[in-house]
Amino acid sequence: AQTVTQSQPEMSVQEAETVTLSCTYDTSESDYYLFWYKQPPSRQMILVIRQEAYKQQNATENRFSVNFQKAAKSFSLKISDSQLGDAAMYFCAYSTGANSKLTFGKGITLSVRP
Amino acid sequence: DTAVSQTPKYLVTQMGNDKSIKCEQNLGHDTMYWYKQDSKKFLKIMFSYNNKELIINETVPNRFSPKSPDKAHLNLHINSLELGDSAVYFCASSQDLVQASSYNSPLHFGNGTRLTVT
Numbered sequence: 655a656q657t658v659t660q661s662q663p664e665m666s667v668q669e670a671e672t673v674t675l676s677c678t679y680d681t682s683e684s685d686y687y688l689f690w691y692k693q694p695p696s697r698q699m700i701l702v703i704r705q706e707a708y709k710q711q712n713a714t715e716n717r718f719s720v721n722f723q724k725a726a727k728s729f730s731l732k733i734s735d736s737q738l739g740d741a742a743m744y745f746c747a748y749s750t751g752a753n754s755k756l757t758f759g760k761g762i763t764l765s766v767r768p
Numbered sequence: 769d770t771a772v773s774q775t776p777k778y779l780v781t782q783m784g785n786d787k788s789i790k791c792e793q794n795l796g797h798d799t800m801y802w803y804k805q806d807s808k809k810f811l812k813i814m815f816s817y818n819n820k821e822l823i824i825n826e827t828v829p830n831r832f833s834p835k836s837p838d839k840a841h842l843n844l845h846i847n848s849l850e851l852g853d854s855a856v857y858f859c860a861s862s863q864d865l866v867q868a869s870s871y872n873s874p875l876h877f878g879n880g881t882r883l884t885v886t
Contacts, residue, residue, distance in 0.1 A: 697856065
């Protein structure tokens with residue numbers, strides 16, 4: 655069974671600084687997809703970034719980028735120039751091509767200090 | 769226009785009652801889901817329907833019965849509510865398989881229904 659592990663329950667970053675959120679996963683599949691979702695206090699689930707396992711290039715989306723290490727099964731999220739609005743829970747998630755369900759990690763609470 | 773809408777937003781009820789949560793998506797997606805987020809914020813899939821057919825049932829108690837009258841709707845009915853059912857329930861939809869979807873948002877979530885059982 656696939657598992658997603660986020661070992662850090664919470665992190666804090668100074669506004670305008672950079673922070674990296676860790677995620678590891680376990681799978682025997684070769685074709686899969688990885689995601690980072692943001693959940694602010696409003697409870698809404700917002701897709702931050704997505705990575706296809708077959709792509710070697712790390713995904714980037716404005717201030718958000720990932721460090722995808724396929725051999726190590728690691729998928730960390732880097733947030734540059736942190737903003738107060740980045741404060742939220744962040745979930746790492748995994749999906750295979752066999753079905754469409756997402757398996758989530760336990761999430762990490764990110765706080766941003768002004 | 770809300771892409772995935774679920775009602776009610778909050779639901780407070782007593783143990784033993786039967787309640788329903790409704791979900792509708794106007795994205796033309798084929799696949800809909802129910803996820804449960806417990807008090808520790810852990811998110812886990814419960815059900816998935818594709819074109820009104822059940823394709824994922826993650827060992828959810830029989831008291832939970834999803835119903836999909838058409839592919840734009842997936843309702844969740846819960847019988848004999850228990851204290852442990854208190855959670856936030858998210859409806860979501862996707863075009864089909866996640867990897868076939870466009871980048872912008874392969875999975876669209878509703879805003880969640882906070883269910884409190886007293």
